[in-house]
Amino acid sequence: MSAKTNKGGAQAPLLGSKIKLHIEKLAIGGAGVARHEGVVVFVPQAAPNEEVLVEVSLVKKNYMEATLLEVLKPSPARREPPCPVASVCGGCNWQHITEIEQRKQKEQLVLETLKKFNPTLQFEYLPLKESPRSFRYRNRIQPKFKNNHFGFFARNSHDIVEITDCLITEEALTTKFSEVKIWAQGKNSKDLQRLEMYISEEGSVRYGLITDEDDGIGFSQVNRFQNEDLVQTALTWAGEDDYPHVLDLYAGAGNFTFPFAHKFKNAEITGVELNPKLVEKAKSKIKEKRMKYFLSDVESYMRRAVIGPEDLVVLDPPRAGASEYIMRALAAARPKRIIYISCHPVSLARDLNWIFAWSQKLGTPMKLARVQAFEMFPQTDHVETIAELRVDS
Ligand SMILES: C[S@@+](CC[C@H](N)C(=O)[O-])C[C@H]1O[C@@H](n2cnc3c(N)ncnc32)[C@H](O)[C@@H]1O
Structure with a gap:
């Protein structure tokens, strides 16, 4: 028609x-x-x-x-989703597509988004890194419980899709589903209960309620199998320079901070993070005077940050990205190298444009050296990206 x-x-x-x-x-x-x-x-x-x-x-x-x-x-890439509730569950939106095609689409999406924001942008675009696991990779989930139903929200709704398994979640968690359901029943609440289940660093399964007063454990990388490679790539891209200072913005509990401290033994290391629980966790592991961790909003921190031209900045913001203020402050500080880890290609492309525009205006243009997409969340459209920026000398 x-x-x-x-x-x-x-x-x-x-x-x-x-x-x-x-x-x-x-x-x-x-x-x-x-x-x-x-x-x-x-x-x-x-x-x-x-x-x-x-x-x-x-x-x-x-x-x-x-x-x-x-x-x-049908598309040659269409398949029957391995999970029986994939067509209704709000969790996986790409299970009906083969993994090869998922990866192809993600690699293309990151490139297209960067080019859409800045068509003349030049950089080395490395092939997407495949996740070691396509299923059974999640070590932290937030199921729901109401009216005796245990599961996840349905797509675009707050109805609960009942589950007894979740194919993207590690078995250590899924084998506890019936135990957690009984535990939630015991709360005798008619209200919706938001739960959190995760595998602790020591390898034990923990669970609890997420409430207005307690929003859970805070951010942690959910795919530990792929996270190893992401951290290693960030370390490799940082090179072998003798940085006086490594600044890790949006540092969480130190996923990047500690490996960077280990590699750059002469550097002062600073982590900046807004979630008190994560800051406390990181601080409890600090053993060296050269490491500092600040409970702060990154924008507020940048108002007083001292960053030198030989320093390294790592930033790994949430999906919303950083802000023009932060990118302008980084452009003004012009550290030797910036490693930007992103979980949303649009906010990455926008932030990069801000730093390019401001570094140009301020007379020390920065260039995008290389970019690589990482398959961190198979069976969903989400994609992680790592980008390296340097002063254009
Ligand atoms: C994508 S996570 C990365 C955490 C860490 N780099 C990791 O790999 O585990 C983003 C982190 O930024 C923190 N965050 C969000 N907004 C922030 C802000 N305005 N200032 C500082 N930290 C913030 C979140 O609590 C979360 O820990």
């Missing part, structure tokens, strides 16, 4: 219509991307290179969203 555009050019009359589409690729957020008469249409649960019948569910000025009704000609 043809698009009925109104005077304003909007596609509003299309709302609710059924149309056939060709899915070109996948987008950040996980949906398939198609075009209908030039307008982008996002189709969750689609796969690249397939023909689908959809119902238009949202019409905006520049794009539309649609619900997948039928796969008319």
